[in-house]
Amino acid sequence: MKFATFPLPLPSVTDQTSLPWRYVRLAVGLVFFGVGLALVIIGDFGVPPWDILHQGLAEQTWLTIGTAMILVGVVLVIALIALKEPLGIGTVANVLVIGLVVDATIEIGGNPSSAILRALCTFLGPIVVALGSGFYIGARLGPGPRDGLMTALDRRGVAIWKARTLIEGAALACGLVLGGTIGWGTVWFVVSIGPAVQFFLRRFDTQPNNETG
Numbered sequence: 001m002k003f004a005t006f007p008l009p010l011p012s013v014t015d016q017t018s019l020p021w022r023y024v025r026l027a028v029g030l031v032f033f034g035v036g037l038a039l040v041i042i043g044d045f046g047v048p049p050w051d052i053l054h055q056g057l058a059e060q061t062w063l064t065i066g067t068a069m070i071l072v073g074v075v076l077v078i079a080l081i082a083l084k085e086p087l088g089i090g091t092v093a094n095v096l097v098i099g100l101v102v103d104a105t106i107e108i109g110g111n112p113s114s115a116i117l118r119a120l121c122t123f124l125g126p127i128v129v130a131l132g133s134g135f136y137i138g139a140r141l142g143p144g145p146r147d148g149l150m151t152a153l154d155r156r157g158v159a160i161w162k163a164r165t166l167i168e169g170a171a172l173a174c175g176l177v178l179g180g181t182i183g184w185g186t187v188w189f190v191v192s193i194g195p196a197v198q199f200f201l202r203r204f205d206t207q208p209n210n211e212t213g
Contacts (some may be wrong), residue, residue: 006022012151022139026090028077029136036128043122046183049171065104076145088142122185126192134200
């Protein structure tokens, strides 16, 4: 199966391209990604754009936020298949793992009463998400369903940071229409996630020469 590549000037990482190491990077990246999302949710100063939808589904049904993420991810995977976008084991793992990590982190983190601690969680959340993105997307085992949209735009000439910002912005607009919860944390996530993902992806991509997995 072919995977999307990123036309970025990346440093050599030939010592990190073995398949077992890429699986490790995938697993670590998905955990970081889930923890980062959960930090923003725990901060409660406004959730990321996609999570406005997940939060709404959780409030209207028996679903947790994590299980809502999984169901939305399944729908997106079906859409990507229909669009003939490149998928892989990383895509499936993204759908199954991140939601579970989010629920577990929220369960552990609880509802902190300190506004300073909540603000710190909100500030660090998108940075941790971007770090996770750099690990698991850079492993070249298939993008997550939401990142599949980003890589599709990238392969069509849109810079990573622009593609990610556009996607998050569109999800935010849909969330507003649906009456989701937003705040300064939402705005921070939208403006910071694109540049942060590009920063980490430049450093963690395992196939800098446009190789395929």
